[in-house]
Amino acid sequence: MIYINETEVLKLLTWDETFHAVEVSMRRVSEGRVDQIARSKIKILNRDKLLFTMPGYLDDTQYGAMGCKLITVFPNNSRLPKPLPNLIANIFYMDEETGVIKAIVAGTEITKWRTAAASAVATKHIYGKKLKPGSSQILAIFGSGEQGRIHAHCFKYFFNFGEIRIWNRTVSNGQALARELNETYKTDIFKFVRDRKECVDGADVIITVTSSPEPVVLADWVKPGAHINAVGASNTHFSELDKKLYDCSDVFIDYWNGAKVELKGLIDEGMKFKGEVGEVIKGNLMTVDERKITIFQGLGMAVEDCAMARMIYDKFMNNQSNQKSSSTQLTKSI
Ligand SMILES: NC(=O)C1=CN([C@@H]2O[C@H](COP(=O)(O)OP(=O)(O)OC[C@H]3O[C@@H](n4cnc5c(N)ncnc54)[C@H](O)[C@@H]3O)[C@@H](O)[C@H]2O)C=CC1
Numbered sequence: 001m002i003y004i005n006e007t008e009v010l011k012l013l014t015w016d017e018t019f020h021a022v023e024v025s026m027r028r029v030s031e032g033r034v035d036q037i038a039r040s041k042i043k044i045l046n047r048d049k050l051l052f053t054m055p056g057y058l059d060d061t062q063y064g065a066m067g068c069k070l071i072t073v074f075p076n077n078s079r080l081p082k083p084l085p086n087l088i089a090n091i092f093y094m095d096e097e098t099g100v101i102k103a104i105v106a107g108t109e110i111t112k113w114r115t116a117a118a119s120a121v122a123t124k125h126i127y128g129k130k131l132k133p134g135s136s137q138i139l140a141i142f143g144s145g146e147q148g149r150i151h152a153h154c155f156k157y158f159f160n161f162g163e164i165r166i167w168n169r170t171v172s173n174g175q176a177l178a179r180e181l182n183e184t185y186k187t188d189i190f191k192f193v194r195d196r197k198e199c200v201d202g203a204d205v206i207i208t209v210t211s212s213p214e215p216v217v218l219a220d221w222v223k224p225g226a227h228i229n230a231v232g233a234s235n236t237h238f239s240e241l242d243k244k245l246y247d248c249s250d251v252f253i254d255y256w257n258g259a260k261v262e263l264k265g266l267i268d269e270g271m272k273f274k275g276e277v278g279e280v281i282k283g284n285l286m287t288v289d290e291r292k293i294t295i296f297q298g299l300g301m302a303v304e305d306c307a308m309a310r311m312i313y314d315k316f317m318n319n320q321s322n323q324k325s326s327s328t329q330l331t332k333s334i
């Protein structure tokens with residue numbers, strides 16, 4: 001059995017392949033070609049430390065895989081004297097004929113990349129027709145943690161926003177991320193905005209990736225027809241947007257099985273979801289009213305992790321066999 005560590009995984013990750021793997025996974029969900037349940041969650045020692053399991057099976061020629069992701073979320077890890085990620089993940093990738101584990105694939109980077117890619121896929125399919133050529137549109141990102149940073153990179157790669165605003169509860173962290181991104185891309189489009197309302201004002205696309213138990217974005221601030229990817233606060237109760245915002249928007253989810261469990265609180269309050277993003281990808285679902293706000297409430301799916309594990313495993317094995325054959329050739333020629 002092979003362990004593919006985070007360093008190896010990072011070398012093999014590309015945005016285009018991640019986007020494709022996630023897009024195919026979302027589509028297969030709505031075609032009934034997956035099996036996955038809502039993630040299970042247990043609390044460790046005290047209510048802040050969590051262990052999740054995410055088993056799934058995806059039927060697909062290129063990305064088909066059976067696997068299970070284990071995730072721990074320990075919110076103090078980043079404050080340890082030797083900091084660790086708050087969220088640590090590993091994916092058990094198994095042989096679907098025998099159930100034997102083929103590889104354990106480090107899943108912390110994969111979780112980051114595929115989550116941001118899911119927001120990009122949702123934005124392309126739900127909001128795509130409103131994306132304008134040129135760089136006149138504004139993106140607002142709430143949260144400058146791991147997900148905030150990776151969403152900024154992902155959306156810079158796939159879209160052409162003229163301004164990318166960042167809000168964060170801890171001002172110095174938000175400012176540091178905006179500075180880091182401007183330096184990386186040799187640009188000045190990343191701007192830290194201290195006031196939440198100001199950050200949302202006129203934004204075309206909004207991303208929320210905080211762990212806030214209170215709404216960070218309010219309905220009255222959002223411009224008509226904007227699109228929101230609400231991805232964070234999954235450890236509490238998907239609380240980043242206010243009830244009024246959900247009530248006046250078309251809300252899309254990644255999978256019904258998860259939504260029924262993890263979004264039960266919202267369902268109990270009478271919220272109706274429009275449907276899965278996979279249905280939009282298939283062309284069966286769309287928002288007709290241009291001025292309606294759209295929301296992708298992203299829970300994160302096991303089958304995205306299975307597809308990613310399969311992709312990384314295939315690339316890793318391919319590289320290994322290429323290295324082997326080139327060293328054999330070298331030996332022969334000597
Ligand atoms: N839907 C999905 O597929 C995934 C969702 N997540 C969720 O995304 C969220 C962010 O994850 P990471 O960036 O990895 O975590 P992180 O620990 O790196 O960052 C946390 C962010 O939340 C902010 N925050 C924490 N408490 C807050 C509060 N009370 N009010 C406002 N902001 C607050 C912090 O300032 C920081 O920006 C978490 O809730 C996590 O569970 C993470 C991975 C996948």
Ligand SMILES: O=C([O-])C1=[NH+]CCC1
Nearest residue numbers: 071111234299300301
């Ligand atoms: O899909 C995922 O991996 C997660 N969603 C919330 C925490 C981790």
